[in-house]
Amino acid sequence: MAISRFLIGGVASALLLTGGLFLWAGYTQVAEKELLPDPPPALAAIPVAGPNAPTRGPAPPALPAAKEASREERRFNRFDRDRNDRISRVELMSSRTAAFRKLDKDGNNLLTFEEWAAATGARFAGADGDRSGDLTRAEFATTAPKRAAKAKCSC
Template identity: 75%
Template sequence: MAVSRFLIGGVAGVLLLTGGVFLWKGQTQLAEEAVLPEAPPDPGPIPVAAAGAPKRGPAPPALPAAKEASREERRFNRYDRDRNEVVSRIEMMSTRTAAFRKLDKDGNNLLTFEEWAGATGERFAGADKDKSGGLSRAEFATTALKRAVVAKCKC
């Protein structure tokens, strides 16, 4: 049994070595047969402008002015990720995934009532400054989402 395994291993090794030699020889033969393309002909001397020739040509034609995109067009373009001029449900909801992940405490991609209520309760408790159990107009105003400050110039 041990002798037959030894013989099989030896035969397999010799076959692998022979195959490697054939591959090596074939690659060197292909490399020798490869012919490099000829170099392009010499174009000759580079022409030089005369002494009194103008330095530049005429000005290129003016490009048409791009119209300023409206606020709704910019908003639409933010959602249209694949630029097919149609906003799909997946594209529309993709901006909400970060907020969903914050609410999904156990990370199972399912939002239970407890997870939702816990986050909402924390937000309510944070807004109820006088701990009265209700939100006054001033306290309720603090629950609005803060908009990001946009710079007036694009520096």
């Protein structure tokens, strides 16, 4: 008698759980439909002037040439993903696969916190002069790798 009650309770629990999952899946589908706006209607074709159409006013002035970015500016911009003139730790580490390999001391393609903190924490803290938690352009320039000395002759 006790075993049959146990089995009936188990079957009833399984049915309730299955029904709950179906209800939950239905609610999430309804919620997704309510959150997504309808796509905008197709835009009408914008009329374009022909090659012989008259122009209005004087010709626009020529755009000034962009200044050539220095090596450090290009390097900084490569890491500054959100273009806010500051590099966060996440931005600094996002594209550094070679640096990752150097940090992974045991070579298992997994970086433990100890491996990472030992090398990058001290370097970032040393470069972050104002202790703000991110690097300005001037602070980032201090992290540039030192260039190898070039040979004086081509022997």
